[in-house]
Amino acid sequence: MAAEERSASTDAAAATDEGRSDDPLIDVRNLQTAFFTDKETIRAVDGIDFQIDSGQTVGIVGESGSGKSVTARSLMGLIESPGRVLQGSSVRYRDLDAVREFARAFPKRTVAVEDLDARYDPAEVFGQTAATPAEFGYTDPEDVPVVDVAAAGYTDEAGITDGDECVFVLDGDGGSPESIRDGFVEVTRLSGKAQRKIRGNRIAMVFQDPLTSLNPVYTVGNQIVEALELHQGLSGKAAAQEAADLLEAVGIPDARRRVNEYPHQFSGGMRQRAVIAMALACEPDMLICDEPTTALDVTIQAQILDLIADIQESRDVAVMFITHDMGVIADVSDRVNVMYAGEIVESADVGPLFADPKHPYTNGLLDSIPGGQVGDKLSTIDGSVPTPNEPATYCRFAPRCPKAFDECESVHPVPTPVDEESDDHTAACLLYPDDVSTEDAVARHQGRDRRGDRE
Amino acid sequence: MSQNTVSTTPGAEAETAPDTMVKVRDLKTYYDSGGLFDDRPVKAVDGVSFDIYRGETLGLVGESGCGKTTLGRTLIQLEAATGGEVLFDGTDITSLRGDQLYEWRQNAQMVFQDPDSSLNDRMTIGEIIREPLDVHDWKTPADRRERVKALLDEVGLSSEHYYRYPHQFSGGQRQRIGIARTLSLNPDFIVLDEPVSALDVSVQAEIINLLEDLQDEFDLTYLFIAHDLSVVRHICDRVAVMYLGNIMEIGPTEELFTDPANPYTHALLSAIPKPDPTASRDRITLHGTPPNPRYPPTGCPFSTRCPARIRPDEYEDLSDELWDGINGFREIIRERMRADRSIRERVRERFGMETRFATMDETYDELFGDVAVPDEVDRVLTDVADIASEHDEQDAIDRLNAEFGSICDGVDPNGGAGEIEPEYYEVSDSGRLSYCHRHDEEHRETATVIDDRS
Numbered sequence: 003m004a005a006e007e008r009s010a011s012t013d014a015a016a017a018t019d020e021g022r023s024d025d026p027l028i029d030v031r032n033l034q035t036a037f038f039t040d041k042e043t044i045r046a047v048d049g050i051d052f053q054i055d056s057g058q059t060v061g062i063v064g065e066s067g068s069g070k071s072v073t074a075r076s077l078m079g080l081i082e083s084p085g086r087v088l089q090g091s092s093v094r095y096r097d098l099d100a101v102r103e104f105a106r107a108f109p110k111r112t113v114a115v116e117d118l119d120a121r122y123d124p125a126e127v128f129g130q131t132a133a134t135p136a137e138f139g140y141t142d143p144e145d146v147p148v149v150d151v152a153a154a155g156y157t158d159e160a161g162i163t164d165g166d167e168c169v170f171v172l173d174g175d176g177g178s179p180e181s182i183r184d185g186f187v188e189v190t191r192l193s194g195k196a197q198r199k200i201r202g203n204r205i206a207m208v209f210q211d212p213l214t215s216l217n218p219v220y221t222v223g224n225q226i227v228e229a230l231e232l233h234q235g236l237s238g239k240a241a242a243q244e245a246a247d248l249l250e251a252v253g254i255p256d257a258r259r260r261v262n263e264y265p266h267q268f269s270g271g272m273r274q275r276a277v278i279a280m281a282l283a284c285e286p287d288m289l290i291c292d293e294p295t296t297a298l299d300v301t302i303q304a305q306i307l308d309l310i311a312d313i314q315e316s317r318d319v320a321v322m323f324i325t326h327d328m329g330v331i332a333d334v335s336d337r338v339n340v341m342y343a344g345e346i347v348e349s350a351d352v353g354p355l356f357a358d359p360k361h362p363y364t365n366g367l368l369d370s371i372p373g374g375q376v377g378d379k380l381s382t383i384d385g386s387v388p389t390p391n392e393p394a395t396y397c398r399f400a401p402r403c404p405k406a407f408d409e410c411e412s413v414h415p416v417p418t419p420v421d422e423e424s425d426d427h428t429a430a431c432l433l434y435p436d437d438v439s440t441e442d443a444v445a446r447h448q449g450r451d452r453r454g455d456r457e
Numbered sequence: 458m459s460q461n462t463v464s465t466t467p468g469a470e471a472e473t474a475p476d477t478m479v480k481v482r483d484l485k486t487y488y489d490s491g492g493l494f495d496d497r498p499v500k501a502v503d504g505v506s507f508d509i510y511r512g513e514t515l516g517l518v519g520e521s522g523c524g525k526t527t528l529g530r531t532l533i534q535l536e537a538a539t540g541g542e543v544l545f546d547g548t549d550i551t552s553l554r555g556d557q558l559y560e561w562r563q564n565a566q567m568v569f570q571d572p573d574s575s576l577n578d579r580m581t582i583g584e585i586i587r588e589p590l591d592v593h594d595w596k597t598p599a600d601r602r603e604r605v606k607a608l609l610d611e612v613g614l615s616s617e618h619y620y621r622y623p624h625q626f627s628g629g630q631r632q633r634i635g636i637a638r639t640l641s642l643n644p645d646f647i648v649l650d651e652p653v654s655a656l657d658v659s660v661q662a663e664i665i666n667l668l669e670d671l672q673d674e675f676d677l678t679y680l681f682i683a684h685d686l687s688v689v690r691h692i693c694d695r696v697a698v699m700y701l702g703n704i705m706e707i708g709p710t711e712e713l714f715t716d717p718a719n720p721y722t723h724a725l726l727s728a729i730p731k732p733d734p735t736a737s738r739d740r741i742t743l744h745g746t747p748p749n750p751r752y753p754p755t756g757c758p759f760s761t762r763c764p765a766r767i768r769p770d771e772y773e774d775l776s777d778e779l780w781d782g783i784n785g786f787r788e789i790i791r792e793r794m795r796a797d798r799s800i801r802e803r804v805r806e807r808f809g810m811e812t813r814f815a816t817m818d819e820t821y822d823e824l825f826g827d828v829a830v831p832d833e834v835d836r837v838l839t840d841v842a843d844i845a846s847e848h849d850e851q852d853a854i855d856r857l858n859a860e861f862g863s864i865c866d867g868v869d870p871n872g873g874a875g876e877i878e879p880e881y882y883e884v885s886d887s888g889r890l891s892y893c894h895r896h897d898e899e900h901r902e903t904a905t906v907i908d909d910r911s
Binding site: 258301379 | 662
């Protein structure tokens with residue numbers, strides 16, 4: 003997002019207190035997750051931005067090793083050592099209920115934005131941190147809202163709170179939690195206790211292989227009941243009843259009997275349904291589906307896709323859908339992010355993305371699907387996905403790109419609107435925007451790299 | 458279901474008959490459970506007949522558990538056939554033993570799905586590819602080394618990879634190594650068992666191109682087993698669609714994809730998500746899962762999920778929701794019949810205590826709660842539910858079939874006691890065959906029925 007837009011949206015946020023329904027539920031800004039090994043640092047997710055609205059399905063598509071699953075795990079707080087979400091990343095969870103709940107539970111960690119602006123001078127804050135204005139999409143340190151700096155994890159250095167767990171609240175009158183009209187929970191910097199209030203409860207996840215997400219020694223019903231007890235406070239008969247209802251809701255026939263069966267007595271599709279039932283047990287606002295149908299047959303895949311669409315419609319949840327299958331993405335998504343080597347290389351609504359793909363990688367991916375050109379040779383993308391083990395000062399796709407030119411080796415492309423008209427269709431490629439000359443286009447990418455190079 | 462002696466060979470022995478390489482006749486592969494109480498075998502392949510022509514790629518598609526891999530393995534004698542014949546150029550290989558089998562095996566090889574587990578991590582690439590040559594004592598060791606290097610070149614790797622280990626290669630490269638190994642003895646026939654399912658789409662395209670090149674160069678004949686239908690459409694000349702151990706439809710690829718005849722082919726094709734968000738989304742979603750191949754349904758194997766199942770005339774006008782309910786009901790009863798019962802359950806049942814099986818009423822409400830059920834249908838269904846609650850599942854099924862069963866469920870429309878199975882009907886000039894009662898003239902066309910009901 004360009005600097006002007008970013009500040010414009012902040013102004014708008016300050017101007018209106020009500021009517022924030024158009025804010026995204028999840029706002030991912032400059033997310034960077036790296037794994038630190040003896041040999042090298044792998045930047046599995048390397049500075050990505052995207053938003054998901056309530057009731058929207060956002061697809062993330064890419065080959066293996068592109069960082070799709072690490073993105074999901076970063077949102078869930080499931081990154082384990084030697085991996086870490088880096089400073090500078092911000093994942094904002096904007097559900098008002100959740101913000102109030104957190105403000106009640108963690109008053110010391112709640113920071114009012116007005117306070118921040120009054121107490122700190124952005125330039126001074128920058129002086130104490132290793133951050134650069136470019137990380138936040140600005141050129142001048144004076145312009146960067148202090149809340150952005152704080153949310154990105156520079157609280158310690160700037161002396162805003164001690165420790166790095168904080169909840170930020172854009173507060174109307176600085177009063178009680180109930181008077182909060184807007185704000186966000188910074189998901190990437192929560193403590194274990196606070197994390198558990200989000201994970202499972204607010205954001206639930208469905209994994210690829212249902213057999214490994216179910217415990218073989220407990221009945222399916224038992225496992226759903228466990229989730230209900232933990233998150234909903236139900237117990238005994240009520241929980242058992244609710245578990246059976248959930249199984250029925252996800253389309254398992256004869257649910258009352260099935261509740262007492264073990265995972266091995268379920269077929270693959272049924273197991274995935276059971277896992278989805280478990281995810282729904284906590285009535286989450288957002289469902290992350292990480293390749294939920296990859297292990298299933300097409301006919302069963304069709305059932306599960308129908309089910310997820312039904313759930314979304316009836317419960318108005320936001321869905322983040324990860325897959326490598328372009329066909330599935332076209333079927334389920336409202337908006338699509340194409341990932342390559344830890345970066346989002348193209349982002350657009352599903353229609354324009356498939357009708358008019360812009361990034362050479364997206365083109366290559368779509369062309370290599372059999373079916374387009376019967377009888378002919380399939381077109382391929384030469385080479386393989388590189389391991390993103392250094393901060394890129396070049397385009398990571400350039401070595402495989404049929405359209406690469408000299409600058410691709412020396413300028414790192416950032417997501418840019420593909421032309422004047424299409425604001426919400428971006429591509430991280432030096433060819434864009436395509437309504438200006440190549441030199442101008444390259445110039446727009448230069449020096450706009452937003453990743454810090456801290457290790 | 459074993460009398461499928463009808464040949465699935467297209468066009469019989471027409472004068473322009475293509476050069477047949479493999480003739481499969483009524484092939485059956487059963488797995489015995491060896492259980493004390495329940496000795497019904499798993500009918501993985503249940504009487505299939507088809508031909509494979511020299512130089513063609515025959516696709517074999519179907520859901521997991523339909524028997525496609527077992528069929529592929531049986532064709533090259535990695536599994537012993539329970540019955541039937543596999544004639545390779547006239548030799549029935551199911552009867553080969555010992556040295557003869559060892560000799561013959563040079564002609565037929567297999568590429569496996571998972572390139573991670575099909576290569577031995579402790580052997581170098583050279584040793585892996587050389588192994589078949591060593592086993593068959595091919596020429597001198599120096600010749601073998603040369604041959605391996607030539608093969609590495611052939612599959613797009615280089616001879617310097619000879620001394621490396623599998624973990625140093627990516628998935629696509631490993632699959633290339635697997636392909637080089639199968640080529641080492643110059644086979645005529647290769648079974649490709651899901652060779653690209655574990656690969657990313659751009660890598661997948663490279664392997665498919667490689668397989669096509671190799672086929673041209675070495676005149677190979679492929680049996681291509683896959684569940685990804687878009688890949689099959691690209692690479693195969695003809696396709697066989699399998700369901701529960703039976704071939705449901707077999708014919709030329711394009712024809713089968715553009716104008717499927719069998720209801721199962723219809724459903725399978727409509728379930729593929731297309732990389733085009735504007736494509737119509739009126740896919741046929743099949744209910745439930747394929748039945749257990751240990752207990753296949755009577756009649757047509759697909760009858761339990763078929764979107765175009767023939768309904769008895771007197772009930773033709775019932776609503777589709779009600780039919781869905783009736784079919785679901787039947788499945789639940791069948792399911793209960795098979796469900797494992799613990800000793801505790803059996804004891805509880807014996808003493809008339811409530812078991813988890815005794816909740817038929819709730820199930821009944823679940824299925825028919827919000828559907829309008831005509832009285833005469835309701836009477837039958839309540840009756841069936843009562844029988845099922847008494848744990849006489851077989852009786853309940855029989856009662857349900859007597860009322861709502863049709864030829865698809867193996868019920869003889871003329872009142873005969875025998876079980877009726879579908880036949881293969883020739884559905885086009887190219888000799889495409891489909892295993893379905895709908896092709897009989899007295900029934901309506903599959904496509905129109907599916908349209909009506911959806």
